[in-house]
Amino acid sequence: MKRKVMAFCLAASILGAGTAFAKPAPAKLVPEKHGQCYTQEQLFVKDVNGAGGGQGVLHGNFAFRREQALKGDAIKEIGWMTLKPGAYIGNHAHKDNEDAYLIMSGKGIFTDGNGKAWVVGAGDMTIARPGQAHGLANLGKEDLVFLDIIAKNDNADLEKITKEETTQCFPVTAQFEKDVEKAGAGKGTGTLYGRFAFRREAATEDQAIKEIGWMTLKKGASIGLHKHVDNDDTYIIISGKGVFTGTDGREIAVGPQSVTIAGPGESHALRNDSDEDLVFIDLIAKNVPEATKK
Numbered sequence: 001m002k003r004k005v006m007a008f009c010l011a012a013s014i015l016g017a018g019t020a021f022a023k024p025a026p027a028k029l030v031p032e033k034h035g036q037c038y039t040q041e042q043l044f045v046k047d048v049n050g051a052g053g054g055q056g057v058l059h060g061n062f063a064f065r066r067e068q069a070l071k072g073d074a075i076k077e078i079g080w081m082t083l084k085p086g087a088y089i090g091n092h093a094h095k096d097n098e099d100a101y102l103i104m105s106g107k108g109i110f111t112d113g114n115g116k117a118w119v120v121g122a123g124d125m126t127i128a129r130p131g132q133a134h135g136l137a138n139l140g141k142e143d144l145v146f147l148d149i150i151a152k153n154d155n156a157d158l159e160k161i162t163k164e165e166t167t168q169c170f171p172v173t174a175q176f177e178k179d180v181e182k183a184g185a186g187k188g189t190g191t192l193y194g195r196f197a198f199r200r201e202a203a204t205e206d207q208a209i210k211e212i213g214w215m216t217l218k219k220g221a222s223i224g225l226h227k228h229v230d231n232d233d234t235y236i237i238i239s240g241k242g243v244f245t246g247t248d249g250r251e252i253a254v255g256p257q258s259v260t261i262a263g264p265g266e267s268h269a270l271r272n273d274s275d276e277d278l279v280f281i282d283l284i285a286k287n288v289p290e291a292t293k294k
Contacts, residue, residue: 022061029067036246036266038063040257043080052135056087063259066097066150074208074232074287077150078259083108084144088137094130098151098208101126101136102281104238106144111135112168123172125197125212129153132168147236147281153208155288170197175214184269187224192217200284211284217242218278222271227262231286234261235270240278245269 025046043061051058059082069076076097083089083106091111101110103124110118113132120126120136128134130153138144175195183192193216203210210231217223217240225245235244237258244254247267254260254270262268272278 025062025065029065031070032068033070034064034068034073034261034263036260036262036268037244037252037254038259039252039254043257043259051089052092053090054088054135054137055090056084058083058087058089060148061257063261069152072287073263074151074285075149075234075261075283076152077148078234078236078261079148080104080145080257081148082143082145083136083138085138085141089135091133091135093133094128094150096130096152096154098130098153098285099128099134100147100149100151100209100212100283101134102147102149102212104145104147106138106142107140108144108146109137109139110169111137118169118171120169120171123175123214125170125175125214126168127170127197127209127212128168129166129207132166134168149209149234149283149285151208151232151285152287153206155206155208170212182224184222184224185226187226188222188269189224189271190218190221192221192223194282205288208287209283209285211282213282214238214279215282216277216279217270217272219272219275223269225267225269227265227267228284230264231284232261232263233268233282233284234259235268236260236281236283238279238281240272240276241274242270242272242278242280245271 022043022045025044046060048058060079062079066076103120107121110120110126177195180192182188194213196213200210241255244252244260
């Protein structure tokens with residue numbers, strides 16, 4: 001419990017100061033192969049007025065946006081988002097995408113596809129599968145800061161999904177813990193501590209986002225260099241400092257707001273050499289092309 005509280009406090013203080021490092025978005029966003037690591041200084045700013053038919057400005061610091069995604073990419077967009085007091089994202093649905101909101105700090109109201117409203121705060125996770133509506137409002141007095149991750153899904157059965165009343169909001173109290181020793185195909189050191197909304201073992205074939213976890217690496221612990229055959233795997237640093245290694249073997253220092261991603265066949269590793277916990281979000285996604293529908 002102490003670990004969770006510390007992570008939330010660190011996230012709130014860090015994110016409040018982090019937006020100054022982002023740079024303006026390129027004049028034109030074009031499809032291109034994403035990199036494997038984006039440090040805070042490499043993020044770019046793109047703001048949206050009235051997102052989802054809502055009100056006010058949705059401020060975004062992005063590693064990459066959906067306009068830059070290639071056809072086969074599972075993860076299409078990763079952004080650190082801020083809703084100011086009184087602003088909201090209107091209730092809307094995605095036809096062939098899945099959209100996860102992971103709350104970092106502040107408080108808001110999340111509305112799911114069934115019209116149910118949830119009070120959300122630091123550590124809560126939400127998801128909208130294809131065809132499921134979702135919205136988010138900041139009715140508080142402080143900024144509502146959250147991660148927004150969009151994944152491609154060409155294989156969803158929209159009729160089936162919209163009929164089902166599946167869970168779209170995972171409060172901290174509803175998440176579960178699962179720890180992994182020697183993470184990274186048994187090549188790591190120490191224990192990777194995880195608190196999950198859901199894990200890949202429970203994912204169905206027609207779900208693109210397979211796993212969302214709030215992870216902690218203690219001092220001296222690491223995730224060994226490994227690759228995923230057909231998944232995209234992203235690490236998004238919340239607090240602490242670490243060292244990321246990609247397919248090229250180059251080591252990169254990462255800290256708060258750094259975003260890393262490994263596509264199918266790309267290797268990645270993460271270790272914590274510092275004295276403080278390395279806290280990060282781990283999200284795994286897979287795009288099943290429409291041609292594979294049965």
